Amino acid sequence: MSLELGVKSSELRETKRKTITVAVAGNPNSGKSTLINAIAGSRLYVGNWPGVTVEKKSAMFEYEGSKIKLVDLPGTYSLSPYTQEEIIARDYLITEKPDVIINVVDATNIERNLYLTIQMLELGIPVVIALNIYDEAEQKGYRINTKAMEEMLGITVIPTVATKKSGLNDLLKAATEAAANPSRYAPKQLHYSEDIESAATFIQTHLNEHHSSLQKRYPMRWLAFKVMEGDSHMMKEAGLDIDISLIEQATKHLTRAHGDDIESIMADERYAFAAGLTREMVKRPEIRKMELTEKIDKVVLNRFLGIPIFLAAMWLVFKLTFDLSQPFGDWIDGATAGPLSRLAAKAITAVNGPLWVASLATEGVLAGVGFVLAFVPVIFAMMFFITFLEGSGYMARAAFVMDRAMHSMGLHGKSFIPMLLGFGCNVPGIYATRTLENPRDKALTALLLPLMSCGARLPVYVVFIGAFFTTHAGTVLWSMYVMGIALAILMGVIFKRTLFRGESPMFIMELPPYRMPSLRNLLIHTWEKGKHFLIKAGTYIFAVSIIVWFLLNLPWGVESKKDSYLGKTGQVIAPVLEPIGFGNWEAASALVTGLIAKEIVVGTMAEIYAVEQEEQEETTVSEDIREIGASFTAAVGDSIRNVFATFGVTSISAEEDDSVSGLRTVIQKAFTPLTAYAFMAFVLLYMPCVVVAIAMKHEFGTWKWFGVAFGYQMVLAWVVALTIYQGGKLLGIGI
Amino acid sequence: MGIADVLIMILIIGGAVYMLYRSLWKKKGHCQGCDSVACEKKQL
Ligand SMILES: Nc1nc2c(ncn2[C@@H]2O[C@H](COP(=O)(O)OP(=O)(O)OP(=O)(O)O)[C@@H](O)[C@H]2O)c(=O)[nH]1
Numbered sequence: 001m002s003l004e005l006g007v008k009s010s011e012l013r014e015t016k017r018k019t020i021t022v023a024v025a026g027n028p029n030s031g032k033s034t035l036i037n038a039i040a041g042s043r044l045y046v047g048n049w050p051g052v053t054v055e056k057k058s059a060m061f062e063y064e065g066s067k068i069k070l071v072d073l074p075g076t077y078s079l080s081p082y083t084q085e086e087i088i089a090r091d092y093l094i095t096e097k098p099d100v101i102i103n104v105v106d107a108t109n110i111e112r113n114l115y116l117t118i119q120m121l122e123l124g125i126p127v128v129i130a131l132n133i134y135d136e137a138e139q140k141g142y143r144i145n146t147k148a149m150e151e152m153l154g155i156t157v158i159p160t161v162a163t164k165k166s167g168l169n170d171l172l173k174a175a176t177e178a179a180a181n182p183s184r185y186a187p188k189q190l191h192y193s194e195d196i197e198s199a200a201t202f203i204q205t206h207l208n209e210h211h212s213s214l215q216k217r218y219p220m221r222w223l224a225f226k227v228m229e230g231d232s233h234m235m236k237e238a239g240l241d242i243d244i245s246l247i248e249q250a251t252k253h254l255t256r257a258h259g260d261d262i263e264s265i266m267a268d269e270r271y272a273f274a275a276g277l278t279r280e281m282v283k284r285p286e287i288r289k290m291e292l293t294e295k296i297d298k299v300v301l302n303r304f305l306g307i308p309i310f311l312a313a314m315w316l317v318f319k320l321t322f323d324l325s326q327p328f329g330d331w332i333d334g335a336t337a338g339p340l341s342r343l344a345a346k347a348i349t350a351v352n353g354p355l356w357v358a359s360l361a362t363e364g365v366l367a368g369v370g371f372v373l374a375f376v377p378v379i380f381a382m383m384f385f386i387t388f389l390e391g392s393g394y395m396a397r398a399a400f401v402m403d404r405a406m407h408s409m410g411l412h413g414k415s416f417i418p419m420l421l422g423f424g425c426n427v428p429g430i431y432a433t434r435t436l437e438n439p440r441d442k443a444l445t446a447l448l449l450p451l452m453s454c455g456a457r458l459p460v461y462v463v464f465i466g467a468f469f470t471t472h473a474g475t476v477l478w479s480m481y482v483m484g485i486a487l488a489i490l491m492g493v494i495f496k497r498t499l500f501r502g503e504s505p506m507f508i509m510e511l512p513p514y515r516m517p518s519l520r521n522l523l524i525h526t527w528e529k530g531k532h533f534l535i536k537a538g539t540y541i542f543a544v545s546i547i548v549w550f551l552l553n554l555p556w557g558v559e560s561k562k563d564s565y566l567g568k569t570g571q572v573i574a575p576v577l578e579p580i581g582f583g584n585w586e587a588a589s590a591l592v593t594g595l596i597a598k599e600i601v602v603g604t605m606a607e608i609y610a611v612e613q614e615e616q617e618e619t620t621v622s623e624d625i626r627e628i629g630a631s632f633t634a635a636v637g638d639s640i641r642n643v644f645a646t647f648g649v650t651s652i653s654a655e656e657d658d659s660v661s662g663l664r665t666v667i668q669k670a671f672t673p674l675t676a677y678a679f680m681a682f683v684l685l686y687m688p689c690v691v692v693a694i695a696m697k698h699e700f701g702t703w704k705w706f707g708v709a710f711g712y713q714m715v716l717a718w719v720v721a722l723t724i725y726q727g728g729k730l731l732g733i734g735i
Numbered sequence: 736m737g738i739a740d741v742l743i744m745i746l747i748i749g750g751a752v753y754m755l756y757r758s759l760w761k762k763k764g765h766c767q768g769c770d771s772v773a774c775e776k777k778q779l
């Protein structure tokens with residue numbers, strides 16, 4: 001045991017004085033990220049399903065005068081190198097050598113969690129256990145003897161409830177203390193059966209003699225185990241080139257006696273130890289009641305009801321999103337078009353700028369950015385519901401239910417996690433494909449991901465729904481998302497038969513218990529998801545609306561926007577869109593600029609259709625500001641009324657604001673309900689936005705997959721819009 | 736349109752293009768989680 005302590009070299013201790021590095025590791029969904037957020041006030045992504053964190057992330061903070069770096073690792077069930085999460089977590093622990101590991105153990109599931117703990121103890125790094133989710137364990141009536149646990153494992157065990165911030169101080173104290181005195185807090189290690197131990201000693205002696213330089217880098221006992229297990233990933237990394245016959249010599253009697261490979265034999269022993277330990281430490285109540293989670297799952301996961309329930313839940317989310325946010329959208333929209341643009345114009349005249357700059361500010365920036373901003377409340381409402389579904393544990397069920405449907409078609413169930421993330425924004429979804437081991441599954445998932453309707457597409461839907469489908473707003477919105485999912489399944493099947501032949505391994509996802517997310521966490525994570533859209537509006541959407549304004553007004557002095565650069569481009573493309581129902585240059589140019597980000601489609605339309613403001617009566621600056629405030633108060637009232645209306649009191653009529661109806665009326669003239677629906681479908685499908693393109697390049701190191709996505713999506717969008725438009729025309733619907 | 740107009744125009748367009756480049760390419764579109772390590776470098 002003392003051998004491992006040699007690992008701590010003096011140089012390490014030097015750096016330690018400056019910052020203490022604390023690795024937070026444990027099983028998936030045990031609350032690691034929640035714990036770090038609670039300690040350091042960070043805002044790492046948290047969700048109630050296994051596999052949220054796929055990448056190591058860190059948060060810094062100060063504790064009693066020393067800087068502490070908390071490193072969040074992806075959750076793993078073991079430290080074997082079979083999944084990307086395991087490799088990331090293990091490589092970090094081995095190569096970066098944190099000063100101490102906080103092992104987050106799910107108190108409701110001790111036995112399975114301890115398996116990982118036992119492996120962690122072998123790394124020779126001080127370990128402190130955070131016995132998290134202690135509240136739920138108590139609720140279930142478990143009695144956990146933490147003292148016994150401490151004695152048996154030789155490490156400190158602190159019960160914590162990360163969501164309520166309890167136990168954190170004790171945990172930090174224990175962790176910093178262990179980091180400061182690594183030799184005193186050296187963990188005990190599991191003694192395997194004699195056969196294994198003697199084989200390990202044999203190999204360890206060999207390593208010490210012939211590869212003594214490795215002693216600085218690795219705990220040697222652990223390395224000997226890895227060599228016995230034939231862990232090629234580790235051997236390659238350590239640059240170990242050991243004679244196979246030597247390993248065989250050490251282990252052959254073992255494999256012969258047990259009739260199994262070394263890795264399984266050792267795994268069995270760890271399981272047995274974990275089981276024994278749990279039996280000693282945890283007292284469970286005699287009679288187990290059927291828990292709420294099981295009751296709900298009986299219905300929600302039902303073979304026949306599962307998918308209908310999922311669809312119904314989605315419908316409710318969209319209905320609520322739409323109703324709740326509509327008044328706020330109208331408010332921002334009214335404010336930017338009316339008083340705010342007056343304020344902008346006043347400011348420019350005050351500094352004596354040229355007239356066209358005033359037009360750029362109002363028709364360009366305020367119309368472009370303002371119109372996108374108008375939909376930020378919708379996006380936030382949507383993100384709120386998504387966060388709620390993630391936090392409650394229902395998202396995991398949705399993945400499970402859909403997986404059952406998709407697996408029969410040969411798609412990998414694990415792909416669902418990135419896809420779920422894609423509903424917020426496709427970009428994090430692309431990065432999350434990193435967890436997929438098989439490069440084919442990874443590429444396939446990234447290709448299908450842009451079909452998940454992200455928040456950026458909402459503004460387009462909302463404008464068109466507001467113009468044509470107010471009575472069935474929720475349903476029409478819902479149909480867009482369902483269309484995206486259905487087409488993803490269809491394309492998945494097609495790709496599986498063509499580009500990506502081969503079987504996908506079975507994926508088993510652990511279903512977490514249902515939990516009630518706290519309002520505070522809901523708000524924080526809603527903000528984290530939605531803030532991205534605000535930043536976007538303030539940066540590149542702002543930039544694009546300026547460029548669009550110039551494209552609409554150049555060459556200088558152009559009479560009508562139709563003859564501007566953008567108008568000309570639109571006219572070139574329009575014929576291609578003719579058969580699918582919207583062959584006008586306005587729609588075509590909006591689709592072109594929308595390649596940057598899909599919100600820009602509405603921003604550009606607002607710029608193109610920017611109706612000259614009729615001369616309004618003179619107002620003062622303070623009147624303008626007061627008007628903005630008053631209409632906000634009205635919007636809050638409307639929003640609350642709408643939510644009640646959703647639950648059946650009265651149907652809501654969308655507020656007819658002057659400026660909104662400005663764009664709405666023009667759109668109503670340019671489109672029919674049918675072409676509007678085809679247009680929405682086209683926007684959903686036509687290509688991933690530029691940021692997704694960059695993410696794909698970044699993640700795969702090549703533009704190839706983006707090229708494929710671009711190509712197939714263009715074709716798909718066109719074919720789908722064509723089907724909708726021509727089909728609808730034939731049937732005489734919505735013309 | 737005068738020299739001043741042209742200058743202002745070039746400045747504004749230049750600024751806008753730079754902003755596009757910076758936020759789209761450099762900042763990876765400010766996607767969620769990019770403030771921390773996720774989008775910085777590839778792990779594997
Ligand atoms: N009741 C209760 N719930 C908790 C506690 N700690 C975390 N949770 C919940 O457990 C779920 C998982 O939390 P995360 O922090 O995302 O878990 P993680 O370990 O980071 O998970 P991965 O990143 O998937 O490995 C969330 O729904 C949390 O709200 C706790 O102490 N008590």
Ligand SMILES: [Mg+2]
Pocket residue numbers: 032033034045046052053072075
């Ligand atoms: Mg996590």
